[in-house]
Each structure stands twice: as structure tokens, then as C-alpha cells.
Amino acid sequence: MPKRDGTSAPLEPKRNEEPSELLRELVAHLRQNRTQLREEWVVRITETRLLTAMTKEEIFAEATSVYDSYVEALETEAFEALQAYARNLSERIIPRGVETHEVVGIVLLLRDVLARSLFAKYQNDFKKLNRILDAYEPAANRIANTVAVGFVQERERVIRQQQEAIRELSTPVLQVRERLLILPIIGVIDPQRARQLTEQLLRGIRTNRAKVVVIDITGVAAMDLTVANNLVQTVEASRLLGATVIVTGLSPEIAQTLVTIGVDLGKMNTVGDLQGGIEQAERLLGYKVEKLAEPR
Amino acid sequence: MEVPILKQGAVLIATFQAALSDADLNQLRMGLVQQVVKFRSRAVIVDVTAMDVMDSFASRTLREIAHMIRLRGAETVIVGIQPEVAFAMVQLGLTLEGVATALDLEEGLAYLNEKFKTTN
Numbered sequence: 001m002p003k004r005d006g007t008s009a010p011l012e013p014k015r016n017e018e019p020s021e022l023l024r025e026l027v028a029h030l031r032q033n034r035t036q037l038r039e040e041w042v043v044r045i046t047e048t049r050l051l052t053a054m055t056k057e058e059i060f061a062e063a064t065s066v067y068d069s070y071v072e073a074l075e076t077e078a079f080e081a082l083q084a085y086a087r088n089l090s091e092r093i094i095p096r097g098v099e100t101h102e103v104v105g106i107v108l109l110l111r112d113v114l115a116r117s118l119f120a121k122y123q124n125d126f127k128k129l130n131r132i133l134d135a136y137e138p139a140a141n142r143i144a145n146t147v148a149v150g151f152v153q154e155r156e157r158v159i160r161q162q163q164e165a166i167r168e169l170s171t172p173v174l175q176v177r178e179r180l181l182i183l184p185i186i187g188v189i190d191p192q193r194a195r196q197l198t199e200q201l202l203r204g205i206r207t208n209r210a211k212v213v214v215i216d217i218t219g220v221a222a223m224d225l226t227v228a229n230n231l232v233q234t235v236e237a238s239r240l241l242g243a244t245v246i247v248t249g250l251s252p253e254i255a256q257t258l259v260t261i262g263v264d265l266g267k268m269n270t271v272g273d274l275q276g277g278i279e280q281a282e283r284l285l286g287y288k289v290e291k292l293a294e295p296r
Numbered sequence: 297m298e299v300p301i302l303k304q305g306a307v308l309i310a311t312f313q314a315a316l317s318d319a320d321l322n323q324l325r326m327g328l329v330q331q332v333v334k335f336r337s338r339a340v341i342v343d344v345t346a347m348d349v350m351d352s353f354a355s356r357t358l359r360e361i362a363h364m365i366r367l368r369g370a371e372t373v374i375v376g377i378q379p380e381v382a383f384a385m386v387q388l389g390l391t392l393e394g395v396a397t398a399l400d401l402e403e404g405l406a407y408l409n410e411k412f413k414t415t416n
Contacts, residue, residue, distance in 0.1 A: 202379035209399055233386040240382040240391070242375070242398035242407075 022135040027075045029121060030114060038067045041106075041113045050105045053097040062089070063106075070110060074139050079146050086150025094158060103151045104144070111140045171197050173204035179211040180281050181243075184274075186219030194230035201234060205243045212284050213238055214277040218249030225261050235268055244284060245269060248277035299324055301331055306338040307408060309401070314346045321357040329364045338370050338412065341404045345376030355390040362395040371411060372396065375404040 030037065042063050045051060051059050066089070073082040090103070118136060122129035171193070174182045183201055205213065215234070217223075223231070235245040247270045250258070258265065271277040282289060299320070302309045308331055310324070328340060342358065344350070362372035373396045377385075385391070398404040 198383060199379065202382055206379055206399065209403070211403075233383075236386040236391045237379075237382040240374075240377045240385065240397050241379065242403055 022132055023074065023139070026118065026132055026136055027071055029117070030071045030074070033117060034067065034071075037113055037117055038063055041067065041110050044109045044113060045106050048105065048109065050102045050109075051098060054093075062093070065089075066106070067110065070107075070114075070143055073143050073146075074136075077139070079142060082143065082146050083150045086147040087154045090151045090154035094155060100148070100151060100155065104148045107144045107147045111144060114140070167193060167196055171200055173200055173208075175204075175208050175210070176278070177282065177285065177287065179209060179285055180278075181205065181208055181210040181213045182216065182274075182278070183213060184216045184219065189220060189223065189227050189230075191226050191230065194227050194234075198230065198234045198237060202237055202241060205238060205241045210243050212281040213243050213245045214274065214281050215245060215247050216249045216274045216277065217247065217254065218251075218274060220249075220254065221251070223254050223257055228258055228261060228263050232263055232267055246271055246277045246281055248272065248274045299327075301328070303335060303337075304405075306336075306412075307405070308332065308335065308337045308340045309343060310340060311343045311345075312347055314348060316347075316354065318353055321354060325357055325361050325364070328361055329368065332365055332368050332370050339408050340365055340370060340372045341401065341408070342372065342374050343376045343401055343404075344374060344381075345378070345400070348378065348381065350377070350381050350385050350390065352388065352390055355385065355392060359392060359395055371408065373398055373404040373407060375400050 042056075042060055045059060045063070046056070054062070069082060069085050073079065093103075115133070115136065118132055119129065122132055171183070171185070174184070176182050181201070181204055183197070183204075185197065189197070201213065201215075204210065215231075217231075231247070235247070238245045245268075247268055249272075250270060271280050279289075299313060299316075300311050302311075308328070310328060312324075316324075328342075331337070332340060340361075342361070344358075347354070358374060362374075365372050374392060375398045377397065396407065398407050
């Protein structure tokens with residue numbers, strides 16, 4: 001409201017605190033009350049039934065390091081360091097069976113516990129409380145976000161690693177005789193796995209100088225057009241390396257699929273089961289298997 | 297680019313180099329058949345171990361070479377196709393259908409030995 005002499009008074013008292021000063025004050029408060037606030041947080045965690053996979057001692061130990069990192073992130077705003085810490089923490093707790101909602105949950109609980117303590121401290125100075133919250137809230141939210149993202153990134157990394165391991169384990173190329181390879185396929189074949197299979201087989205043919213390959217798909221439940229074509233391509237590529245492929249173990253469903261989608265079965269040498277396939281392979285290679293005695 | 301062609305008895309061995317142009321391939325097509333005629337060869341082994349890529353033109357040329365050589369009563373065996381090349385070829389539908397293939401030179405010669413034994 002303008003005064004009569006033509007100047008105007010400010011609408012509120014001049015701000016005498018910078019946002020970074022407020023943040024420092026806030027951080028100091030959180031450090032001073034560290035023990036109490038951390039304890040309160042752990043109680044809330046237990047009440048909300050989070051981190052049930054961990055013991056109370058373990059929760060307390062992790063809580064201490066999370067609390068300190070939280071306060072440090074508020075102080076330094078070094079969010080990359082926080083994300084690295086989050087990934088590190090995740091690497092430790094994911095094998096313990098901790099889920100994403102638990103990690104996000106406990107970080108939000110900490111945010112709330114600290115916010116409440118700010119309400120309590122500045123309850124008599126509403127304006128100051130507002131300014132403190134103006135400094136606290138964006139930082140706290142960014143922390144929650146950063147930790148959640150770090151956790152999820154770590155989970156995704158672990159999943160990719162496991163998928164890779166499964167893929168490698170599940171496509172063994174086995175030499176059972178000189179010049180004879182067997183490739184038993186089990187489970188679901190997606191285009192990526194089909195491609196990996198082909199590459200592994202071709203390398204195996206070259207390394208083992210195989211002349212016959214038996215691909216057994218007894219363990220494969222279903223096959224779509226893409227994968228069926230991949231199989232045909234595998235047979236053709238093997239021939240380019242001088243190897244004959246015998247496919248065994250086609251289930252009635254897969255046989256139906258192949259016929260229906262019009263795969264050129266003239267290009268494929270098929271035998272009913274693995275045993276028959278191996279016997280034919282041995283014949284092709286010039287082996288004769290003779291029984292000399294009864295099993296003991 | 298000159299492609300070395302060696303004579304091993306009744307077999308000619310042509311070793312393809314890595315980067316053969318279309319012109320090189322065309323020249324080879326005529327050249328190989330002429331050699332088969334000149335030496336009255338019974339078979340040609342084309343070694344493509346050094347080729348790290350096989351396009352549709354090269355693939356078609358190889359098939360034509362094999363067909364022309366067969367018209368002279370001789371057999372063609374392509375050897376040394378690399379796993380990665382084989383994979384790329386079948387994805388493009390280049391299967392070298394109707395042409396014999398073997399893993400390498402040793403296998404190619406073994407294949408021809410078998411074949412000559414049974415036809416003699």
C-alpha cells in the first residue's frame with residue numbers, strides 16, 4: 001500500500017536468508033538430530049512392513065548409510081554420486097530379495113520423517129517453514145527419484161546378465177562322435193535365441209569339422225513362422241559349410257505349424273526322434289554299431 | 297586381380313581373394329572354364345576362405361561357373377565359406393543350390409575322392 005509521501009513500503013519483511021543458507025541450516029538440523037530421526041525412520045519402516053527380507057540389525061545398518069547419503073546429497077547436490085551409491089546399495093540388497101516398491105517406499109518414508117521434524121522445529125515461524133520447505137522439497141524429491149532410478153537400473157542390469165547366462169547355457173553344441181554334432185534345443189526360441197543358436201552351430205561345425213549335425217527339438221513346444229524360417233536357414237547355412245543337418249523331435253504341433261505355413265520341407269532332413277537321428281547320422285558317416293554283449 | 301589357379305592332378309584349385317570386383321568375377325567365369333578345357337580337368341575346387349563377404353553377384357557367378365563346368369563333364373566344389381558369411385548368405389536367400397560345398401580344401405578333396413571312386 002503506497003504511503004502518502006510517494007514511496008511504497010515492502011509487502012513483507014525483506015528476505016535475509018538465501019536458499020543455500022536455508023539448505024545449510026536444514027542440513028545442520030538433520031545432522032544434529034541424526035540418531036533420533038534415523039531411529040524414527042527405522043520404526044516407520046518396520047511398521048509399514050517394508051524390507052521384510054532383512055533383519056532389524058541389517059535394516060539399521062543400511063538405514064544409517066542411506067540416511068547419511070541422503071543428508072549429504074541435500075548438502076552437496078551431488079546427484080551422480082547419489083545414483084552411484086544407489087546402484088551400489090541395490091547390488092547388495094537385490095540378491096536379498098528386496099523389491100522396487102520397498103526401496104521407493106523407504107526413501108519416501110525418510111522424506112516424510114525429515115519433513116515432519118522440520119514442521120516441528122519451525123512450527124512457530126510459518127513463513128520460515130515455507131521457505132525451508134521451498135528449499136527442502138525439490139531436493140528431497142530429486143533424491144527419491146535418483147535412488148529409485150538407480151535401483152531400477154541395477155535390477156535391469158542383473159536381469160540382462162541373467163538372460164545372457166541362460167542363453168549361453170541353453171544352447172550347447174555337443175560332439176558325440178568324430179564329425180557328428182548334436183544340438184539339443186530346449187524351451188522357448190525367440191528370434192534372438194534362434195540367431196544365437198545358428199551362429200554357435202556354424203562355429204561348432206567349423207571347429208569340430210562336423211559333417212553331420214542332429215538338431216533335436218523335442219524340448220521345443222511351439223514355433224512361429226520366423227523361427228521356422230530360422231531353422232531352415234540354419235540347415236542351409238550348415239550345408240554351405242559342408243555339413244548335413246538332421247532335424248529330430250518335431251512335435252505334432254510343430255509339424256502342423258511347418259506344414260501350414262508352407263515351409264519347404266524338401267530342404268529339411270527329418271527323423272522322428274533323437275535316437276533315430278543319431279542312428280541315421282552314424283550311417284551317413286559310415287559307422288556301424290554292433291552289440292557285442294548284454295548289459296551287465 | 298589375378299586369381300591363382302593351381303593344378304593338382306585332375307583337379308584345379310582356384311583360390312579367390314578377399315576383394316574381387318564384378319569385373320574380376322566375370323573374367324574368372326570364362327578363365328576357369330577355359331582351364332578345365334585345356335587340362336581336361338575332372339573337377340574344380342573354388343576356395344573362398346579369404347572372402348569375408350559374399351554378395352548376390354558373387355553367389356550367382358559361382359553357380360554359373362559350376363553349371364558351365366558341369367557342361368564340360370567336371371564337378372565343382374566350393375570350400376571355405378566362413379560361418380559369418382554363410383549366415384549372411386542364407387538370410388539373403390543365397391543358398392548356392394545345386395553346387396557342392398565342403399568345409400575346406402582337405403574336405404573338398406576328400407569329397408572328390410569319394411565321388412571319383414564311386415563313378416569309376
